[in-house]
Amino acid sequence: MKNYREDIDKLFEYYDKYLQGKDKALRLTLITFLSRGHLLIEDVPGLGKTTLALAIAKSMGLSFGRIQCTNDLLPTDITGLSIFNKDKRSFEFRKGPIFNNIVLVDEINRATPKTQSALLESMGEKQVTVEGRTYNLPKPFFVIATQNPSEQHGTFPLPESQLDRFLMKISIGYPSRKRELEILKGGSSRGEINKSEPVLSSESVLNLINFIKNNVKVDDKIYEYLLEIANITRESSEFLIGLSTRAMLSILNAAKVSAFVNNRTYVIPEDISNYCRYTVSHRVIFRRQLPEDEKTDMLKSLLDSIRLPV
Template sequence: MDEYKKMVDDIIGEVRKAVIGKDDVLKRVMVTIIAKGHILIEDYPGLAKTLMARSFSNALGCNFKRIQFTPDLLPMDILGSFIFNRERMDFKFLEGPIFTNILLADEINRAPPKTQSALLEAMQEYQVTLEGETRKLEMPFIVIATQNPIEFEGTYPLPEAQLDRFLVRISVGYPSREAEVAMLESRKKLNMDYLQVNNVITKDKLLEIQDNAEKIHVDSSIEEYIVELVTRTRKNEQVEVGSSPRGTLALFKLSRAMALANGRDFVIPDDVKSVAKMALSHRIILKPEPWIRGVKPEDIIEKILSSTPVPKI
């Protein structure tokens, strides 16, 4: 496990060259990638969301493509289409940008539901179906989607079914004063907006890391703890709809990935706690009263974590 921990640390260290002062966010993204999960980043413009996605793809040796979602974007613009070849008198399939390893779906809520749903099969089944023909996607396949939390004009909010497909929801947040000064110093020295991120591992090595994360031991008491946390989201008096069983699986997978990233071959309660908010916050719907008061799903999860008995390992 020490070998994999060193790889994870090296990857985060390489991405840190471009994305300064966000080590906690970088680790959460890396852990989600290890868990084979898709990521929803909800934050304001200009906070290095695109840069972070591109930097991770470089460090991981993965192919990267970006789609700018707009109201006139069609499913075929994502999946691809058949083009008629006059010389051969047949149709040739032209792959869309979804045929990649890391796909950045920028401002995903700007496209209509029909286009958003084009991602659903790919995110869940790792395949796409066109004209009755199923095509497998190359592994690894990770979708990193972004949306602006304050701009709602001309947007189509993601339905719960699609939100549930994302393993985590993450907020990047503004950098600290020190990090912002360091960013300017870096720009001054190198005369470029960001550093080039180099390749650290290969795609095959990433697949190996992902496969080994699924072999991490999870004690039965930890499994009970995970189920109890999710169950309490459904029973909370401020919650209209609690987390689905997919949230339970998300906690399970992320806890294993976090254990591997920390150099252990077994999960401890702290692993579960560290991933609970990003795994469950987008799976909880609050009642109108607490929502109006400004209560956030993360606040509910924090209270659940503090009030739930922790198993001893």
Template sequence: MNPEDLIAAEPSADLPGVPDLGASPVSDDREWFSAAFRRLVDSIGGVVLGKEQEIALVVTAMIAEGHILLEDTPGTGKTSLAKSMAASIAGEHQRIQFTPDLLPADVVGVTIFDQREQQFVFHPGPVFANVLLADEINRASPKTQAALLEVMEEGQVTVDGETYAAPAPFVVIATQNPVEQAGTYRLPEAQLDRFLMKLSLGHPDRTAALAILNGSASRGRPTTVTEPVLRVDEVSRMIAVAAAVHVDEAVLEYILTICDATREDPRVRLGVSMRGALALVRSAKAMAASRGRGHVLPDDVKALAGPVLAHRLILDPDAEFSGATAAAVVRDIVEGAVPPAERAA
């Protein structure tokens, strides 16, 4: 996406620091979406340098109403990206530092008897936010991790038989460290499947690293986004625009071919579920909208197959011992699947 293709926006009078992106008539929905998407990526990119592609994927996941798992070594900017994402939206955001002694009630909330009112009152936990940063999620016990399953899948929490809806939009951005495994608990497959994407930032390139080092001497260098660039209602509009993107039946068949191949590959013990296939469709719609299109192309599916599908695979132990990786398996399957445009008539 080229910056010159974007629509300029004036500051909003309703909320200082948040741009008013206009009325967004039906004919202009895609241009409006592209402008909003670009503003969000640029806002986060001002803090997390040299990672525009990864930032775009995180924003794509949010617009697709999915959750993101950031897994990487310490010091690569996982928490900064998640905090900047939250700060870029003028909505509620919360951060949970996961530890071994964290309890489910610390996450979803608890019902307490009010002596004055002589009744039980629900005290909501930090999950009742638009953006939830679950920092070092694999340090919490499986029981506490499981407290997130319902809200991540259904956008609601059930406590003592009562159901409470989480705000919309709602996205969980979780981080975990793959190196330091002492005192950690591996995320179960059922929870991994609820993350739309699993991403790794990696170390910045040399140009970005030099910029970070040059700015380290300045106390004024931002460590997170200081002003939001979108409002919650605008994020909801972006979600609606992305959901309306057309997916041709031939592209849907292409997605099913890729997902079916993960179940048939001899290197894989457990392939992609229908939840994974649906996640790929939603992600492809969001990516197509970010590129100013009203329809999904096979290239959108190819670009997203790795981040959306790889973490859902469970490899055969023998294949894993031989050096196979989930990312390599997905890459091989995508390369072997024939896109609709290349099929013979």
């Protein structure tokens, strides 16, 4: 049997070479990708979000597309549209940037709700419907969307249905002083990444994703633990809306990947609880407006009240 653990090691070696100082963000991004989910990054501009997305694509030989959101961006600018070919005297569908394996949607909350909705089907169903015809998206398919903290309550905030399609919401944060000095002296690593060779093929990536999905075991006690987390968000007076069933399924997928990345073929409670600040806070609605740190503390307090399965 192929040693899929070696594939994980190859990926981390690649990221260590080109993206030093982003270990945590890379780990969370890779877990989200291998979980077949999507990622929302909320951070200030200029901290390497595009470079991170490009590195994920290049390391696996996957196609990369970028969508810069503005308030005049149209849904067809994302999905594509049919154009009349005079020579063939017929309409031809021209694919938009959504037809890539890795798609970076930059400043997603600057797009109008109508344009944001063009992403809902692609993120949820891995397909796009244009003019009554459905087109399958390439496999694997992964959306990394960004928004600036200053735009969190911007012109077009993301609705709950859109937020629920992101498995994790993270931030990259500023690099350490040492790493920032290296960047100042050596410049961005984006050029090196563009020239780099993939360490995995797209076929190997799909095999790795399917292996984790089908071979990492989940005990009944883990299912009960996840149900307890969902119930506490649904029943606590601190929340207006709790976790959806879709959220629970994606959190479970992330737990499987976390287990495998940590050299296990079985899920433990920490594979769920260690990531709750990234998988839960954006998918529930609190009764009160709270800073992100207070949301995290509240979630941690609620999780601590749940008895861990033995």
